[in-house]
Amino acid sequence: MDKFTVLNGLVTPLDRANVDTDQIIPKQYLASIKRTGFGEGLFADWRKDPGFVLNQPRFKGATILLARKNFGCGSSREHAPWALKDYGFRSVIAPSFADIFFNNSFKNGFLPVVLSETEVERLFHECAAFPGFRLVIDLEQQTVASADGKLVMRFEIDPFRKYCLLNGLDEIGLTLRHADKIREFEARRKAQYPWYF
Amino acid sequence: MPQTLYDKLWDSHVVHVEPDGTALLYIDRHLVHEVTSAQAYEGLRDAHRKPWRIESVVATADHNTPTTDWDEGIAGVRDPFARLQIETLDSNMREFGAKVYFPYLDKRQGIVHVIGPEQGATLPGMTVVCGDSHTSTHGAFACLAHGIGTSEVEHVLATQCLVTKKMKNMRVNVEGALARGVTAKDIVLAIIGRIGTAGGTGHAIEFAGSAIRSLSMEGRMTVCNMAIEGGARAGMVAVDDVTIEYLRGRRFAPKGAEWDRAVAYWRTLQSDPGAKFDREVTLDAREIRPHVTWGTSPEMVATVEDTVPDPDKEKDATRREAMERALQYMGLEPRTPITDIRVDKVFIGSCTNSRIEDLRAAAAVVKGRRVAGNIKQALVVPGSGLVKEQAEREGLDRIFRDAGFEWREPGCSMCLGMNPDRLGAGERCASTSNRNFEGRQGPGGRTHLVSPVMAAAAAIAGHFVDIRRWS
DSSP states (O other): OOOOOEEEEEEEEEOOSSOBHHHHSOGGGOOOSSSSOGGGGTTHHHHTSTTSGGGOGGGTTOOEEEEOSSBTBSOOOTHHHHHHHHHTOOEEEESOBOHHHHHHHHTTTOEEEEOOHHHHHHHHHHHHHSTTOEEEEETTTTEEEETTSSOEEEOOOOHHHHHHHHHTOOHHHHHHTTHHHHHHHHHHHHHHOGGGO | OOOOHHHHHHHTTEEEEOTTSOEEEEOSEEEEOSTTTHHHHHHHHHTTOOOSOGGGEEEEOOSSOOSSOGGGGGGGOOOHHHHHHHHHHHHHHHHHOOSEEEOTTOTTOBOHHHHHHHTTOSOTTOEEEESSGGGGGGGGGSOEEEEOOHHHHHHHHHHSEEEEOOOEEEEEEEESOOOTTOOHHHHHHHHHHHHOTTTTTTEEEEEESHHHHTSOHHHHHHHHHGGGGGTOSEEEOOOOHHHHHHHTTOTTSOOHHHHHHHHHHHTTOSOOTTOOOSEEEEEEGGGOOOEEEOSSSTTSEEETTSBOOOGGGOOOHHHHHHHHHHHHHHTOOTTOBGGGOBOSEEEEOTTTSOSHHHHHHHHHHHTTOOOOTTOSEEEEOOSBHHHHHHHHHTTHHHHHHHHTOEEOOSSSGGGTTOSSOOOOTTOEEEEOSSOOOTTTTSTTOEEEEOOHHHHHHHHHHSBOOOGGGOO
């Protein structure tokens, strides 16, 4: 997995709540058996509108997406973070995320950052007021800061997820360190509840 | 200390806990389908890993499979990408194996959330995962069941564990008797209308109360299926006689003395009296009316007696904008009576509502009638080959065909339109599925979520009608 340490990036504001994974990557783009190439399908239906934020030259090359609450609701498709990342984004900032999308993001070196509604509102204003508005996301410090350092906001993250992301660790490898424990658990369960096996 | 059902399911599967509470949770059942598994198997292959326990895997192809032209075999799958996904699953099954695999064209093939329970492969007390958010369906059997992403599919294949944290406990009580014509679908739409599409985020929801108890397993599956539309990854219902009777004699259910032992254990899968929930919500079943969604999120829902809401009356700006966008997308005017909304297509199917009970209820509504002239297409897509066979034994296919419905082969079909069954731009559909997102059933398509009887009645009338007044 790609490491995530510090990201200094241009911000694209997507001023919508409840952005679902069917919008992030519509089904007609799910037909691949690979993990790459989904950027083309990112917000494909909305991108048909020339005024859509992703079509505005001022946001070209952005790596941070700013969104409203419940981002990533709906389908479990991991193609959603794959598409965001393939397009060039490395992080989404929102007041809340749907659980499955949130989980899937961490598996791909893609950081979902939760800030308060007020902080997110402020960032939307900054984006509107300052063309080329950038943010610096520092995972080690758990901060989101404006490029000039005047605005600094702290975010929470599970220590285990942070550790995996900072080091780009393969989660399967980490879990398999506990292989003996898994085998023991399995043997006990099989003895007690054989009908599950 | 008294425990909730979720606490019990959680505790009985924890293998290891990190200091921050991140746990390794043992997975009993892993359901696999063609759209979210290819990359996971590729990952295993690349890392030279083997599945930990192939006996936990039950697989089928359902998401993109055509519901016509089965007589042509695999050549009937015209979309080359869909075909590649189906064939990739076939070859992954040959290479890695499974407890059981129901490939495309097998007569026991079907929607993964229909066939798991149907085969007795979903049993109370299990942890169940699948690379599909509607895995919450299996919670109807007092399972801890939820959807996962493809990286997690790979992780479970390789380690038999899921890396996860304990969720909060939430209970939704639905008390009282339902009115005639009001179904499990209306219960869950009413719940989502109440708590909102993110209302259950971070929670496992136990559905309880006399109205839930009175539901069949099919109805309970409908409710748990849509837990995710209320934001909860997992929904569940405690074990009772209805659960046990449903499972008795199913192919993968235990037999003989083992059955008796299993049943004794399963009966303990209840929340203890006095168990603490982080959040509780109670609905009066007597007040639940038939529901119809009007917008592009399942929380945008009204009763059949209502009118399309007026965004001008919404004070919150973000919500108002979302309503305006939704109405524009849906081509609806504020204050239009729901029963004045005319539909172009009707879809009866999906992991929410494609089981035998759903088809029986819909057939009873259409029997001896014809679909209205303005209906371009009315589809019935059974949830599995076995549901289809059962329905045909009961003559339901005749009833639907005589009324002008198309009787199709099983699969996910128009719920997500990955196969050729789709809405065209601007087409309006009464659908028994679970998501009314923009473009969900086809780019530009307009979805209204309803129960099977409401969909059937809309097909006959050409617009939504109050099923309680249907005679």
